[in-house]
Amino acid sequence: MAFIRVEQDERVATVTMDRPEARNALSRALVTEFRAALAELAADAALRAVIVRGSGTRAFCAGADLVERTTLTAEERVDHLEAIWALCEEIVAVPVPVIAAIRGFCLAGGAEVALACDVRVAAEDAVFGFPEVAVGIFPGAGGVIRLPRVVGHGVARELLYTGRRIDAAEAHRIGLVDRVVQPGTELATAWNVARQIAANAPLAIRAMKRALAAADGLPPAEAAPLVMAERLRLDRTEDYAEGIAAFAEKRPPRFEGI
Numbered sequence: 001m002a003f004i005r006v007e008q009d010e011r012v013a014t015v016t017m018d019r020p021e022a023r024n025a026l027s028r029a030l031v032t033e034f035r036a037a038l039a040e041l042a043a044d045a046a047l048r049a050v051i052v053r054g055s056g057t058r059a060f061c062a063g064a065d066l067v068e069r070t071t072l073t074a075e076e077r078v079d080h081l082e083a084i085w086a087l088c089e090e091i092v093a094v095p096v097p098v099i100a101a102i103r104g105f106c107l108a109g110g111a112e113v114a115l116a117c118d119v120r121v122a123a124e125d126a127v128f129g130f131p132e133v134a135v136g137i138f139p140g141a142g143g144v145i146r147l148p149r150v151v152g153h154g155v156a157r158e159l160l161y162t163g164r165r166i167d168a169a170e171a172h173r174i175g176l177v178d179r180v181v182q183p184g185t186e187l188a189t190a191w192n193v194a195r196q197i198a199a200n201a202p203l204a205i206r207a208m209k210r211a212l213a214a215a216d217g218l219p220p221a222e223a224a225p226l227v228m229a230e231r232l233r234l235d236r237t238e239d240y241a242e243g244i245a246a247f248a249e250k251r252p253p254r255f256e257g258i
Contacts, residue, residue, distance in 0.1 A: 020056030061110025
């Protein structure tokens, strides 16, 4: 792949958007490669976590490639928007937790990619924003849906209507990011989170991610049976038996994902 690099170690995959000269902008080729990489990772039963990052120090991702977009036909622009939407949906659908390691600019479609991740770790120099209104559009890859759910409706509307940029400290204060760390340590921090996840029972992690998705936005009475169904399935797994045995024997568990 030319614009996406995938590295795997300790059952954790790191996906790098690799167009540093273009601030890792979402060109058609990059989005196609990103989606192909996610499809392979989603099918990997041994995978425990995924980290998404941008190459270089200037940007996680500055959004769609507006230079490329000026060369596209109207139909091609629609196709590209739909592909970015699908990319974000596919990040959400990865069966294991996805952690964004963010440094530099995280704007527009790049911010929507980050929003699609489960956990967001940001360097102090990260800059966030949804500036689409300045060029006559609005976020088209799920941002108007996910941002209010993450930061609240009032804060989301202000950010979306004004298009203003915010730093990592404000992003953390409003709940857009989960951790803020020194520049250059965001990937290591994301790795530490991924290792903690990977040490836990993999079937439980996957089931909990499905339960969280199923319950999102539902009243408790409607969410409860969906969550309980996922929970009860775990009682019949060998990993659960191993976890109980390890607790009783005061030893680390050896989870096999069965």
